[in-house]
Amino acid sequence: MVHLHERYGDVVRVGPNVLSFAQPQAIKDIYGPGKVWEKSGYYPVQAAVAKGEMAHTLFSSPDLTWHNNLKKSVSSSFTMSAVMGYEHLVNTTIEVFLKELNHRFAGKPGEQGLIDLHTWLLYFSFDVIGKLTYGARHGFIESSSDIAGIICYVKSFLNYGFIAGQMPIVDKFLRHNPVLLWLEQQGVFRGSTFPGVPFALRHMRERINYYANRDPSETKDRDDLLDKFLKAKAKHPDIVTDKEVLGLSLSMMIAGAETTGITLTALFYYLLKTPGCYSKLQEELDANLPPKDFETIKSDTNFSEVRQLPYLHACIQENFRLHPAFGFNFERVVPPGGETICSHFVQGGVVVGVNAWVVHRDRSIFGEDVEQYRPERWLDASEEKLNQMNRTMFQFGTGNHVCLGRNISLLEVYKLVPSLIRTFRQVSLDDDAKEWMLWNGATVRMSGVNVRLAPRHESGDNKTHM
Numbered sequence: 001m002v003h004l005h006e007r008y009g010d011v012v013r014v015g016p017n018v019l020s021f022a023q024p025q026a027i028k029d030i031y032g033p034g035k036v037w038e039k040s041g042y043y044p045v046q047a048a049v050a051k052g053e054m055a056h057t058l059f060s061s062p063d064l065t066w067h068n069n070l071k072k073s074v075s076s077s078f079t080m081s082a083v084m085g086y087e088h089l090v091n092t093t094i095e096v097f098l099k100e101l102n103h104r105f106a107g108k109p110g111e112q113g114l115i116d117l118h119t120w121l122l123y124f125s126f127d128v129i130g131k132l133t134y135g136a137r138h139g140f141i142e143s144s145s146d147i148a149g150i151i152c153y154v155k156s157f158l159n160y161g162f163i164a165g166q167m168p169i170v171d172k173f174l175r176h177n178p179v180l181l182w183l184e185q186q187g188v189f190r191g192s193t194f195p196g197v198p199f200a201l202r203h204m205r206e207r208i209n210y211y212a213n214r215d216p217s218e219t220k221d222r223d224d225l226l227d228k229f230l231k232a233k234a235k236h237p238d239i240v241t242d243k244e245v246l247g248l249s250l251s252m253m254i255a256g257a258e259t260t261g262i263t264l265t266a267l268f269y270y271l272l273k274t275p276g277c278y279s280k281l282q283e284e285l286d287a288n289l290p291p292k293d294f295e296t297i298k299s300d301t302n303f304s305e306v307r308q309l310p311y312l313h314a315c316i317q318e319n320f321r322l323h324p325a326f327g328f329n330f331e332r333v334v335p336p337g338g339e340t341i342c343s344h345f346v347q348g349g350v351v352v353g354v355n356a357w358v359v360h361r362d363r364s365i366f367g368e369d370v371e372q373y374r375p376e377r378w379l380d381a382s383e384e385k386l387n388q389m390n391r392t393m394f395q396f397g398t399g400n401h402v403c404l405g406r407n408i409s410l411l412e413v414y415k416l417v418p419s420l421i422r423t424f425r426q427v428s429l430d431d432d433a434k435e436w437m438l439w440n441g442a443t444v445r446m447s448g449v450n451v452r453l454a455p456r457h458e459s460g461d462n463k464t465h466m
C-alpha cells in the first residue's frame, strides 16, 4: 500500500468499489468524532468458529448495535487504571520468560545460544494473554512450543481473512461455508474450530462452578478478564451471554497476542540495528532503574515508573510509527448520501480506508527520513509538531473501533523491554549485517531475527539465582 500511494498519489482505487486514502486528514474524515460508519465486508470474514457456530468478536461483527453495547459493557476493564491492576499478572509471565531465556540460552556458544527472538516473543505474548484472560498461562514459554497449534492457527486465521476479506463472498464457500458449519455441528468435521476454544470453554466452566459452589461471602474476586466478562454478563444479561463471553475471550488471543509479539520483535530489531539507540536506552535505564539481581528485576520494572522515561517512550513510539502490527486498511463503508473525505466527495456505499503504514510515513508530518528508525524525532519536535505527530499515529486505529486492548499492549511493551535489557549484560544480533524478512498477512510478520544473550554475571553468580 505504501508503494501504491507513492506511485499513484493520495487516493488510490484498490478494488472496484474500494478507495485507499493516504493523507492524515482522512483519519479525521473517516473515523473522527461522531463518525460511526459500518465496517466493510472484510471484517465478518474474521469471525471465529466454535463447534460449527460463528463466534463473532468485537473485531469481526458487522452489527454496530451489538458491538457498541458489548464494548460499552466491558470497556471499564480496559481503561489504563484497570489495566494497571493486572500488572502483577504480567510480572509473573515476565519472570518465567526471562528465567527460561537465561537458563536455555544465555552465554551459550554456537547453536545452543541462538534465539529465534520472534518465536520466543510470541510465546511470551500468547502466555501473557492467557494469564490476563484466564489467570492461567497456556505454557508456551515453559514448553517452548506452540501448544495445541494455537499460534500457528492464529497466523493462518489472519492470513486467510486477509486474502478472503478482499472478496468476502468467497468466505461463504470456504471457512464459513454453511454446509461445513452444519457438518461441524453434527460432529462430522472439526476443521474450523479455533484450538483456543477448548481452553476458553474449560476456564469458563471452571469459573462458573467456582462461583456456583461457594457462598458469595466466601468467594474472592479473581483479577483476570474472564472474571470481568462474567461480571458484565451478570450485570447486563440482555447484552452479554455465554456466547459473548466466549467471543470476548477468543478475541483477546486473536487480536491481542500476535500483534504485541510483532511489536516487541520489531522494537528489539530496530534497537539492535541502531546500536546508538540501544546504548542510549540502556544508559537511561541504568541511570533511573539501577540494575538489581535477577530475582527482583521483574518487580522493579514498575509500569508507572518506566512510563515516565522519555527515551524509552520515544523508542516505543518510533517503533509503532515504523512498524504498526496491522498492515491492512481499516475499511469502512461511506454512509448513504455520501461524504467528503480530504476534499473529495465519495458516494454512499463506497468502501474507504486508511493504512497505518502509509500515514506513518507522511513526510510532511514526520520529516524526510521517514524510513529511518530515529527515536530522537519524538524528543526534538516542537510542542505543535509533537501534537501533530501524535494525532497521526494510527497503530491502534481510532474512533468507535479503536483497539480495546491498547493499554494492555502498552503495559506489556513498557515492562518487557526494560526488564530484558536490564536482565542481560548484552543482547546482540547473531549477524549484524543480515536484514529481517517481512511479509503481510493482515499482521506484518518477520523472520530472521536471531539474537544472543550475555548474562550479567558470567560465572556461577548467575546460576545461583536460577
Ligand code: HEM
Residues within 6 Å of the ligand: 058, 059, 071, 251, 252, 255, 256, 257, 259, 260, 263, 324, 325, 326, 330, 331, 394, 395, 396, 397, 398, 400, 401, 402, 403, 404, 405, 406, 408, 409
Ligand atoms: C501492539 C498491539 C496491538 C495493536 C497494534 C492493535 C491494533 C488494533 C487495531 C488497529 C484495531 C482496530 C482495527 C480497525 O479499526 O479495523 C484493533 C482492534 C481491537 N483490538 Fe487491538 N491491537 C493490539 C493489541 C491488542 C490487545 C492486547 C488486545 C486485547 C487484550 C486487543 C483487542 C482488540 C479488540 C477486541 C479490537 C476490536 C475493537 C473494536 O472493533 O471495537 N488488541 N487493534
